[in-house]
Amino acid sequence: MSHIHGRLGKLLAALASISLVGCQIAPPARDSGPAYRLPPVFQTVPRELSKVSLPEYVIEPPDILQIEGIHIVPRPPYRLKTLDVITVEATGVLPEEPIAGLYSVEPGGVVNLGAPYGAVKVAGLTVDEARAAILKHLEGFVNEADATVALAQLAASQQIFGQFLVAPDGTVTLGSYGSIYVVGKTLAQAKLAVETHLSQFLENPEIALNIFAFNSKVYYVVLQGAGLGDGVFRFPITGNETVLDAISQVQGLEQVSSKKIWISRPSRGGRPPQVMPVDWFAITEEAGVQTNYQVLPGDRIFIAEDKLIAWDTKIAKFTAPLERVMGFTLLGTGTATRLSGRVLQGGGNPRNQGF
Numbered sequence: 001m002s003h004i005h006g007r008l009g010k011l012l013a014a015l016a017s018i019s020l021v022g023c024q025i026a027p028p029a030r031d032s033g034p035a036y037r038l039p040p041v042f043q044t045v046p047r048e049l050s051k052v053s054l055p056e057y058v059i060e061p062p063d064i065l066q067i068e069g070i071h072i073v074p075r076p077p078y079r080l081k082t083l084d085v086i087t088v089e090a091t092g093v094l095p096e097e098p099i100a101g102l103y104s105v106e107p108g109g110v111v112n113l114g115a116p117y118g119a120v121k122v123a124g125l126t127v128d129e130a131r132a133a134i135l136k137h138l139e140g141f142v143n144e145a146d147a148t149v150a151l152a153q154l155a156a157s158q159q160i161f162g163q164f165l166v167a168p169d170g171t172v173t174l175g176s177y178g179s180i181y182v183v184g185k186t187l188a189q190a191k192l193a194v195e196t197h198l199s200q201f202l203e204n205p206e207i208a209l210n211i212f213a214f215n216s217k218v219y220y221v222v223l224q225g226a227g228l229g230d231g232v233f234r235f236p237i238t239g240n241e242t243v244l245d246a247i248s249q250v251q252g253l254e255q256v257s258s259k260k261i262w263i264s265r266p267s268r269g270g271r272p273p274q275v276m277p278v279d280w281f282a283i284t285e286e287a288g289v290q291t292n293y294q295v296l297p298g299d300r301i302f303i304a305e306d307k308l309i310a311w312d313t314k315i316a317k318f319t320a321p322l323e324r325v326m327g328f329t330l331l332g333t334g335t336a337t338r339l340s341g342r343v344l345q346g347g348g349n350p351r352n353q354g355f
Contacts, residue, residue: 042276045276045293045294046293046294046296047242047289047290047291047292047293047294048242048244048283048289048292048293048294049289050289051240051242051294052294053239054217054237054239054296054297056186056187057186057187057211057214057217058184058185058186059166059182059183059184059185059186059187059190059211059216060166060183060184060216060217061166061167061168061170061183061215061216062165062166062168062215062216063165063166063211063213063214063215063216064163064164064165064166064211064212064213064215065163065164065165065166065172065182065190065209065210065211065212066162066163066164066208066209066210066211066212067160067161067162067164067172067174067194067207067208067209068160068161068207068208068209069160069161069205069206069207070206070207070208071204071205071206072154072160072202072205073202073203073204073205074151074154074201074202074203075201075202075203076203077126078126078127078151079123079124079125079126080105080109080122080123080124080125080126080127080130080151081105081123081155082105082106082107082108082109082123082155083104083105083155084104084105084151084153084154084155085102085103085104085105085151085152085153086102086103086105086111086122086127086130086149086150086151086152087101087102087103087148087149087150087151087152088100088101088103088111088113088134088147088148088149089147089148090134090138090145090146090147091145091146091147092142092143092144092145092146093117093138093141093142093145094116094141094142097114097115097116097117099113099114099117099147102152102153105122105123105155106119108121108123109121109122109123109124110122110123111130111134113134113137116141117137117138117141118137120133120134120137121133122134127149127150127151128149130149131147131148131149134147134149135147160174160175160177160198160207163212163213166182166183166216167179170182170183170184171183172194174194174197174198177197177198177201178197180193180194180197181193182194187209187210187211190209191207191208191209194207194209195207213236214236214237214238215236217236217237217297218234218235218236218237218297218298219234219235219237219241219246219295219296219297219298219299219300219301220232220233220234220235220299220300220301221233221235221246221247221249221250221301221303222300222301222302222303223250223254223257223303224256224257224302224303224304224305225254225256225305226256226305226306226309226310226313227305227310227313227314227317228256228313231250231254233249233250235249237295237296237297240294241294241295242292242293242294242295243261243263243278243283243291243292243293243295243301244283244284244292245295246295246301247261247301247303253280253303254303255309256305256306256309256310257303257304257305257306258303258304258305258306258307259280259281260280260303260304261277261278261280261301261302261303261304262275262276262277262278262301262302263275263276263278263293263295263299263300263301263302264299264300264302265296265298265299265300266298276291276293277291278291278292278293278301279291
């Protein structure tokens with residue numbers, strides 16, 4: 001008995017001390033010290049305030065290139081084509097009808113010198129041959145005419161200006177100049193490849209080449225749907241995004257989402273992917289940068305579902321068919337009860353049934 005009384009005394013003393021202190025349950029404080037440090041493997045990963053520049057851009061489908069011809073001169077001897085423009089300056093012609101200015105090679109291969117001279121066929125001729133043809137034509141109108149003819153603009157030069165899509169086979173097509181393979185090349189390498197290809201047709205060609213649309217380097221935001229279907233969103237990389245930027249692109253977290261977020265980063269050489277947890281509360285409520293990683297091409301930002309909502313969805317999927325069956329059963333039973341009750345009360349007599 002004394003042993004029992006001793007234990008009871010200790011228990012009463014403990015309860016008295018708890019009553020004096022008070023029963024208060026405080027949420028655990030967030031610790032930014034050693035317990036909250038990132039694993040060593042993630043210390044060198046670029047993040048907000050310590051971003052890195054991406055490697056030199058490599059062209060891939062379906063990027064869009066901006067190509068502009070700077071020095072586009074045909075290799076001699078150049079033969080005139082439809083829609084080329086030539087400059088004609090003639091002397092010794094009719095004073096009231098001068099020939100001076102730009103003349104386009106019209107469909108049919110002719111240049112129209114105006115009334116009363118008419119048209120001269122020049123397509124397929126060199127510039128010198130076109131001059132001779134024009135002088136011969138003018139002999140029918142004046143006795144001693146002379147002319148200078150020069151090439152002012154190439155019709156083909158219009159095909160080396162604008163946006164060019166990198167096709168699935170890795171090439172860009174420059175109209176009549178054919179296709180050039182550019183996949184796997186940097187901008188400098190692609191510029192050299194295009195100029196080398198054009199040198200088959202042009203004399204010392206020079207172009208300007210830039211990326212018009214960065215379509216091949218992307219990252220993904222995956223929203224787990226708690227049993228209602230996952231959402232996958234694809235965004236192009238600009239080189240400056242963080243996790244917070246990426247989630248803002250999908251208008252924040254869904255109602256079915258939890259705060260459990262991580263980045264899955266593909267690895268090369270058969271190594272397992274790098275999975276980096278994200279502390280959502282730290283990067284939003286505390287402006288923490290430790291897990292606000294810089295997003296790199298190919299990253300998957302995964303936002304896990306709320307397990308409670310997912311469980312509720314599973315239960316609803318299981319019980320919904322039963323609820324429908326029960327609903328139809330109750331509806332049928334109620335209808336049968338109402339109809340049979342009226343018939344039984346009236347004994348089958350329409351007068352007693354209120355008809």
